[in-house]
Amino acid sequence: MSLTSDPPVRPPAVPDIAGRHAADDHAALEVVPVRHPWRWVAVAATAVLLAQFLNGLITNPGWEWDVFARFVTTETILHAVWVTLQLTFYGTVTGFALGIVLAFMRLSDSPFLRAVSYAYIWAFRSIPLIVQLLFWFNLAYLYKELQFGIPFGPGFVSFDTMNLVGAMSAAVLGLALHQAAYAAEIVRGGVLAVDGGQLEAAAALGIPRLRQLRRIVLPQAMRSILPNAANEIISLFKGTSIVSVMAIGELFYQVQVVYGRNGRVVPLLMVATAWYILLTTVLSVLQHYVERHYAKGAVR
Amino acid sequence: MSAPTEEATGAPAMVEIRSVHKSFGSVEVLRGIDLSVRAGEVTVVLGPSGSGKSTLLRTINHLEKVDQGWISVDGTLVGYRRSGNKLYELREREVLRQRTRIGFVFQNFNLFPHLTVLENIIEAPVAALGRPRKDAVASAERLLARVGLADKAGSYPKQLSGGQQQRVAIARALALEPKLLLFDEPTSALDPELVGEVLDVIKDLAHAGTTMIVVTHEIGFAREVADTVVFMDEGRIVEQGPPADVLDRPVQERTRAFLSKVL
Numbered sequence: 001m002s003l004t005s006d007p008p009v010r011p012p013a014v015p016d017i018a019g020r021h022a023a024d025d026h027a028a029l030e031v032v033p034v035r036h037p038w039r040w041v042a043v044a045a046t047a048v049l050l051a052q053f054l055n056g057l058i059t060n061p062g063w064e065w066d067v068f069a070r071f072v073t074t075e076t077i078l079h080a081v082w083v084t085l086q087l088t089f090y091g092t093v094t095g096f097a098l099g100i101v102l103a104f105m106r107l108s109d110s111p112f113l114r115a116v117s118y119a120y121i122w123a124f125r126s127i128p129l130i131v132q133l134l135f136w137f138n139l140a141y142l143y144k145e146l147q148f149g150i151p152f153g154p155g156f157v158s159f160d161t162m163n164l165v166g167a168m169s170a171a172v173l174g175l176a177l178h179q180a181a182y183a184a185e186i187v188r189g190g191v192l193a194v195d196g197g198q199l200e201a202a203a204a205l206g207i208p209r210l211r212q213l214r215r216i217v218l219p220q221a222m223r224s225i226l227p228n229a230a231n232e233i234i235s236l237f238k239g240t241s242i243v244s245v246m247a248i249g250e251l252f253y254q255v256q257v258v259y260g261r262n263g264r265v266v267p268l269l270m271v272a273t274a275w276y277i278l279l280t281t282v283l284s285v286l287q288h289y290v291e292r293h294y295a296k297g298a299v300r
Numbered sequence: 301m302s303a304p305t306e307e308a309t310g311a312p313a314m315v316e317i318r319s320v321h322k323s324f325g326s327v328e329v330l331r332g333i334d335l336s337v338r339a340g341e342v343t344v345v346l347g348p349s350g351s352g353k354s355t356l357l358r359t360i361n362h363l364e365k366v367d368q369g370w371i372s373v374d375g376t377l378v379g380y381r382r383s384g385n386k387l388y389e390l391r392e393r394e395v396l397r398q399r400t401r402i403g404f405v406f407q408n409f410n411l412f413p414h415l416t417v418l419e420n421i422i423e424a425p426v427a428a429l430g431r432p433r434k435d436a437v438a439s440a441e442r443l444l445a446r447v448g449l450a451d452k453a454g455s456y457p458k459q460l461s462g463g464q465q466q467r468v469a470i471a472r473a474l475a476l477e478p479k480l481l482l483f484d485e486p487t488s489a490l491d492p493e494l495v496g497e498v499l500d501v502i503k504d505l506a507h508a509g510t511t512m513i514v515v516t517h518e519i520g521f522a523r524e525v526a527d528t529v530v531f532m533d534e535g536r537i538v539e540q541g542p543p544a545d546v547l548d549r550p551v552q553e554r555t556r557a558f559l560s561k562v563l
Contacts, residue, residue, distance in 0.1 A: 201410035204361060205424035205476065206400035209392060215423070219414050297414045297456035 067267035071258065072274060080254035081275050087168075087240040087250060091175035092233050098176065099183025106188055117184065124181035130242050133174040137167065137246050171243045179236055186228040190221035222294040230287040234280050241272075251275055312375075314339040314480055314511045315360065319369035322355055329355045331535035333369070337480075337528070340509045344522040344543075347532035348558060353515045356532070357482050360513065361402040362395050373402060374479050400428050403473030407485040409465045411457040411472070417444070418453040421472045429476065436475070443471040447501050463494030467501055474505075481505065483514040519562055523547055531555045 057063060071077060105117035124132070149155030194217050202212040241252035249257075251272055259268040315337040322330040329352045337343050345353045358364040360371055362379035370387065371378045379395055380387040390398070411420050421443060422436035444450050447467040449460075457465050466486055473481060483502065487495040499521050506512060506525045516522065522529050522543055529546040531539045531554075539552045550556045 195410075197406060197408055197410040198412065200363060201404075201406060201412070203396065204363060204399055204402075204404040204406075205472070206396040206398075206428040207424055208396060208427060211427050215427070216412055220412075294414075297416070297458060299458070 062266060063270065064264060064267040067264045068270050068274075071268060072271050076254055076258065077251070077271060077275070080249055080251040081279075083249055084237070084240050084251040084275075085279070087171060087175060087243060087248075088233070088237045090172045091179055091236050091240070094172065094176035095179025095236070096183045096187075096229070098180035100187050102180060102184035103187035103191065106184065107191060121181045121184055124178055127178075129174070129178050129239060130245060132178060133171060133243065133246060136170040136174045139170065167246050167248050171240075171246055171248055175236060175240065175243070179232065182232055183229070186225055186232065187221070189228070190223075190225035191217060193224040194220045219294060223291075223298065226287065226291050226294060230283065234283055237279065237283065238276060312339060313337060313372075314341075314374055315513065316372045317356075317360070317369070318371075320356070320359060320366050320371060321368035322352075322359060322364060322366055329535050330359070330366075333535075333537060335530065335537065335540070337511065337513060339479075339511050341511060341527040342506045342525050343513045343528045343530060344526035345513065345515045345530045345532060346517070346519070346522060346558070347538075350534075351532040352535040353532045354484050357484050357513060357515050360480075360482055361399050361404055363404070365389075373398075378402075396428065400424070400476045401479050403476060403478035403481040405466070405469050405473050405481065405483045405486050407488050409457070409462075409469045409489070411465055411469055413457050415456075416453065417449070417455050417457065417460070417468050420457070420468060421475045424472070425475050440471070440475060443474050444468075446474075446504075447471045448497075461494060462490045463497045466490065466498045470498075470501055470505075479511065481510055481512045483512065483516070485515055485517070487516065487518060517562065519547065519559070531558065533558070 102117045102120060105113040106121075108114060145158045147155030147158040149157070198216055198220065199212060202216045207216070240250050243250055244253035244256065247253065255268045255272040259265045262268075313336040315335070317333050317335040320330050320333040321328065329350075331352075333352075333356055335343075345356065347353045355364055359366050360373065360378065365379065370380065376398070377387070378398060379390055381390055382388075411417075412423070415423065418437065418440055421440040422433065425431040425436040425439070426433055441450065441453065444453055447470055449464060449467055449471070452460060452464065452468070457468065460468065466489075470486075486502065487498050490498065495518070499518065502512070502514065502521075503525055514521075514526075526543045528540060529543045530537055531546060531550070531552075533554050539546055539550060539555045545551075546555065547559065550559060
């Protein structure tokens with residue numbers, strides 16, 4: 001269609017799109033895709049840079065791959081990996097359990113519960129993890145003993161704070177409380193993403209309240225919770241390295257101890273790096289399968 | 301305000317609505333509704349958008365609370381318990397139990413997308429009524445056959461057309477063997493060529509003597525199936541009666557104006 005006001009030109013006798021020769025056989029026309037010469041230039045440049053980097057990894061003696069190989073599966077390091085995994089596991093489980101409670105508090109009809117949940121999330125997102133961890137580590141300074149009993153009344157059982165909140169549990173507590181604030185928002189976002197008609201339909205069918213959440217809302221919320229939750233778990237997994245400030249023998253702390261002794265900083269950092277990459281990859285693969293499970297019915 | 305009683309005619313009313321008022325904020329959407337529906341009858345509610353017809357339907361199974369007045373279904377107050385001169389709001393658990401006697405079909409179907417057709421239908425009988433799964437599956441299969449979808453039990457809702465989804469939603473509502481079925485514009489979200497298959501299922505139910513209240517814009521359906529047509533506007537019932545009267549010889553000017561636009 002012409003955009004100008006020129007008088008219409010009489011169409012040529014043979015349509016010029018097809019050309020004269022092919023006018024009799026349209027199927028025989030060859031389609032020639034557009035060429036991208038600059039794309040090839042970019043590919044070549046990137047390939048050269050990549051080759052240079054890989055070459056450096058192999059030929060630069062500074063990487064000291066023999067030292068890396070010697071340490072990567074020593075018992076000290078394997079034990080440290082185990083501690084890191086434990087910190088991640090307990091931090092995630094406790095964090096998300098508390099996060100779910102906080103999310104439903106923020107979604108509740110009670111302004112008080114909403115405010116408390118909001119304040120918690122505000123506080124724990126505002127305090128740097130490392131500051132919070134050091135706080136828990138020094139809990140005994142604030143409270144010498146912990147008591148279970150009637151609030152403001154007499155206590156039944158009491159524990160020495162120093163013994164109860166050891167370094168490891170202080171670390172898990174810190175990670176979990178920090179994680180809970182983020183988990184709460186992720187879970188809340190997931191629940192809000194479920195169409196309101198779903199809860200209405202469940203209510204109209206008389207399905208009990210808890211079952212509405214467990215069977216109808218949460219499985220659908222999981223679709224949007226999972227990618228964010230996986231991000232958080234992976235970031236917590238790497239975040240456990242912060243715990244090294246509390247002298248807990250997790251991966252990063254152990255690596256520091258070893259290179260403090262033998263001075264081989266780079267290969268030992270590579271040991272930690274390799275383990276972090278390997279385990280993050282495992283988590284990503286797991287994420288893929290869990291997401292596939294919750295995608296039931298989502299595609300035609 | 302009096303307790304639920306028998307109709308003046310003596311026939312027992314399945315649904316009684318008395319002086320129901322409802323506001324959303326400062327907007328009064330129901331301004332005193334009185335309506336009786338006898339068992340086995342089909343009542344079709346017509347009216348322009350914003351006339352309060354969907355809200356009225358939703359108050360009948362307590363998806364919306366009323367501000368004033370009361371509603372009873374099969375002789376039982378909905379959402380409240382009367383003691384002396386007070387109406388005590390029921391706990392959620394009790395409201396949920398009441399709803400199992402009242403089927404509701406939504407405009408947007410609201411099927412559970414992560415459950416198969418069969419799982420959608422057996423969910424409420426198993427979870428709300430505690431029926432054994434095997435029985436629930438057997439009756440779900442009968443219901444699917446009744447709405448013409450016997451071969452779709454294992455499909456997910458998104459694999460079905462809109463009309464098929466709405467037929468599943470009707471089967472899901474029927475699975476609780478309700479005393480009353482409420483339809484909220486059941487064909488408004490459907491492509492025109494799929495409207496017929498859903499209306500056919502509803503007509504079958506009507507002929508089988510199911511008590512139904514249907515909010516719709518399908519005048520032809522109202523004429524064919526309704527025992528009573530109710531015309532609502534601005535939160536009030538303007539006119540009600542047999543379809544031959546309300547649709548063909550409306551008394552009120554407002555009804556005439558509405559019908560002249562939609563017919």
